[in-house]
Amino acid sequence: MKDVVLNTFVNIANSPKGIGISVTLNVKGTMISGVLISYEEYLKLMAESFGESDDVWGIGKMFSEGFAELISDKQIKIDVDRDADYIHIKDVKILDPSGGFINSKIWRGKLESIDGFIFGSLGEK
Numbered sequence: 001m002k003d004v005v006l007n008t009f010v011n012i013a014n015s016p017k018g019i020g021i022s023v024t025l026n027v028k029g030t031m032i033s034g035v036l037i038s039y040e041e042y043l044k045l046m047a048e049s050f051g052e053s054d055d056v057w058g059i060g061k062m063f064s065e066g067f068a069e070l071i072s073d074k075q076i077k078i079d080v081d082r083d084a085d086y087i088h089i090k091d092v093k094i095l096d097p098s099g100g101f102i103n104s105k106i107w108r109g110k111l112e113s114i115d116g117f118i119f120g121s122l123g124e125k
Helices: 005-016 038-049 060-072
Strands: 022-027 030-037 085-095 101-110 115-121
Touching: 005 030, 005 085, 022 085, 022 101, 030 038, 030 101, 038 060, 038 101
Parallel strands: none
Antiparallel strands: 022 030, 022 115, 030 085, 085 101
16 A cells, blocks of 8 residues: 555656655665656656666667657656656665665655655665
8 A cells, every 4th residue: 555645745756846855765674765756857867877878789778769759759648646656766775674785876666565764865874
């Protein structure tokens, strides 16, 4: 079951006005921290990430162009009246149950899988 408060903030992030609030999520004992972003911004950052890859076969470039096309053609339409199913964050820090840190540019997770959350971010170890 999705948390009503968190779901509301995700819907605001997906709206045209957006929101840039720090959040830390608890997912099965793993802490995931970063800045809440919209689905559209997530796709833009995903396109950038693939575009920066140095793969020999050009797969990264192909994915980057595909994500960029989705955004530029406005093929993605967020229905702000409908509840979101996924949460998107950037500038991600992940603290696993053993105490190890992982940093990532972006993260996407299912809202129903989140056990708890706070507003604010994890500090560095």
